[in-house]
Amino acid sequence: MISRGIEKWKKLEEEAREIRRSEADWNFIESQPPKIRAALKFYVETGDLYVASRIADMSIEEFNDLRKRAGIPNVC
């Protein structure tokens, strides 16, 4: 099992966020309709696939395919 302190988790979250931000295809993201664009940006910031899929009004799998097309890695 993985065991870390809160500060370590915060640091890991920030590192993961930076990876998502830097690898995302921002031209693709900005070209999407508003709801999809907002969901992709939410995912870049949080890495939360479930909530992002609800924002986009998609199933989790449909949103997961979209995040791959947007070049956003799932960091975990």
Add this chain to the structure above:
Amino acid sequence: MSAEEFAIADTCFLIDWASWRQRDLLFRLFKTVFVPELVIREIKSERTVEWVASSLSSGSLSLFTETPDIISFARDLVERSKLFPVRGIDLPEAICLAAGRMRNYVVITENRGALMAADFIEELSGVKVWRSLELIAEGLRRKLIKGDPRKVFAEYEMDTGHRFPRKDLEVMLHELEGEN
């Protein structure tokens, strides 16, 4: 029942894992992997639906119907996770964690919130939570899959669009190399 015999998978994990060329490793690690009904509702592609349906048919996957006690505990976990200054969890992954606690299943997830919740919430102390990183490493350790570990992890990243945290990956590779 031994924890290693049963696992429960959340959607984020299953969808990623289904894209991997060696995805059937999962069924050599566990007697069966439970899939909550909530998860089944989230899969749509022909590739994933066919894999899940055939695995349910063979018994490698089993449907997990959420009971009121599991849902109630899961809702408690969602609320408690929001008390910490880090990302919380939502009901789908909370159901897996609740089942991990109440049924002694290994929880398999790619959700950071679930990893953090298992770390901070006292009631989840002792629940085994594995990512694909730990699952693949276990497969390599038990020689259920073969090949250069670096290449195996790289193929997983390539197939799924997943990214292992570099430090965690290096620690795991170091451990695996030390064992050989």
